Amino acid sequence: MQSYEKAPTVSTPWVKLDLERGRIDLVGDSYPVNSFEFYQPIVQWLNEFLTQSRQAVHVELELTYVNTGSIKSMLELFDLLEEAYQAGRAVTVLWKYDSRNKRALESAEEFSEDVSFPFTTQDTFIP
Amino acid sequence: MKSPEEARKISISDAAVAQRLERVLSEYPEHPLNAEIEWLANQYQRLQQRFEKITAMSDRLQVQLMEMNKLLQEQVISDPLTGLMNRAGLQERLAAECARLAREHTPFGLLMLDLDHFKEINDALGHSVGDQVLVDVANTLRQHMRPYDVFSRWGGEEFLLLVPAVDHATLLALAQRLLEAVREISVHGFEHAPPVRVSIGLYLCSTEEDPADSVRKADSALYLAKNAGRDRIVIFQ
Numbered sequence: 001m002q003s004y005e006k007a008p009t010v011s012t013p014w015v016k017l018d019l020e021r022g023r024i025d026l027v028g029d030s031y032p033v034n035s036f037e038f039y040q041p042i043v044q045w046l047n048e049f050l051t052q053s054r055q056a057v058h059v060e061l062e063l064t065y066v067n068t069g070s071i072k073s074m075l076e077l078f079d080l081l082e083e084a085y086q087a088g089r090a091v092t093v094l095w096k097y098d099s100r101n102k103r104a105l106e107s108a109e110e111f112s113e114d115v116s117f118p119f120t121t122q123d124t125f126i127p
Numbered sequence: 128m129k130s131p132e133e134a135r136k137i138s139i140s141d142a143a144v145a146q147r148l149e150r151v152l153s154e155y156p157e158h159p160l161n162a163e164i165e166w167l168a169n170q171y172q173r174l175q176q177r178f179e180k181i182t183a184m185s186d187r188l189q190v191q192l193m194e195m196n197k198l199l200q201e202q203v204i205s206d207p208l209t210g211l212m213n214r215a216g217l218q219e220r221l222a223a224e225c226a227r228l229a230r231e232h233t234p235f236g237l238l239m240l241d242l243d244h245f246k247e248i249n250d251a252l253g254h255s256v257g258d259q260v261l262v263d264v265a266n267t268l269r270q271h272m273r274p275y276d277v278f279s280r281w282g283g284e285e286f287l288l289l290v291p292a293v294d295h296a297t298l299l300a301l302a303q304r305l306l307e308a309v310r311e312i313s314v315h316g317f318e319h320a321p322p323v324r325v326s327i328g329l330y331l332c333s334t335e336e337d338p339a340d341s342v343r344k345a346d347s348a349l350y351l352a353k354n355a356g357r358d359r360i361v362i363f364q
Binding site for chain 2: 066067068070072075101105106107110114
């Protein structure tokens, strides 16, 4: 198992999975044609990380557009994180959004509804 | 193992599934597979909830896309300086009006307006003053607009007005009102500023024709108005 990084494309975010720091970063737009294929390695990585290490996990998401398939995969990631949190792991998620998009915060809230680990939001827009 | 009463506490929102489940569990309260059934029922319910959630989020996404589309659509057809429709927007409406004329034989009018000596205002007082004059003219035009009229900034200091369902007398009266209203505009803060005036080419389209041809006719009338000394209306003959 190792760290993993994937450059962004027009339809997929920048992905950084940091093994040493126990940290996941996703930045950009997410509307891959096959979102299952795109997110599967990330889900798998997190799964392995949670099995192999007892380290804390920190996730930072800065996604501007997320399609339905990506929403499904995101919920899958959150399921894994929630399960780990329930089992005593330190888990934190930071959701960065741009307040100029008035619906951005709504979707963050929707994602956080089902989880009990610390889920914070941060406005990235500086007027 | 849970008692049948406890088993009934599994909350399944799908009534048909819930009913069937309840029947099975009460008919065979001691069946060794009941725990498995409960587990499956819970999984089913979870899946159902997840499905509802993803659908709701997806619907919200679509609303967001629609809103952005509308905003973009508005930006594509409007002139940022004056807030009037731009050339692309008017061309679309004109095509629709030409189609309506062919269908219903309703005449429409075109008024091609051009600010007189606008270059002088720009050269003497600067482009920001020139821009303000354009905005003032646009606002003046807007005041004389009926809800179904389409006023556009056609080019630099050129405005094209599309007046649907109109007769010659009404169109001429409107042009006259606009000519006079523009004369009332003054360039603020400049005593010796050139007067704001406008020349108008008028064309009443009453037979089926190509949209571009109708614009050319209004334009040629405008050309005559300019040559005849500006600050006037010329009707296309």
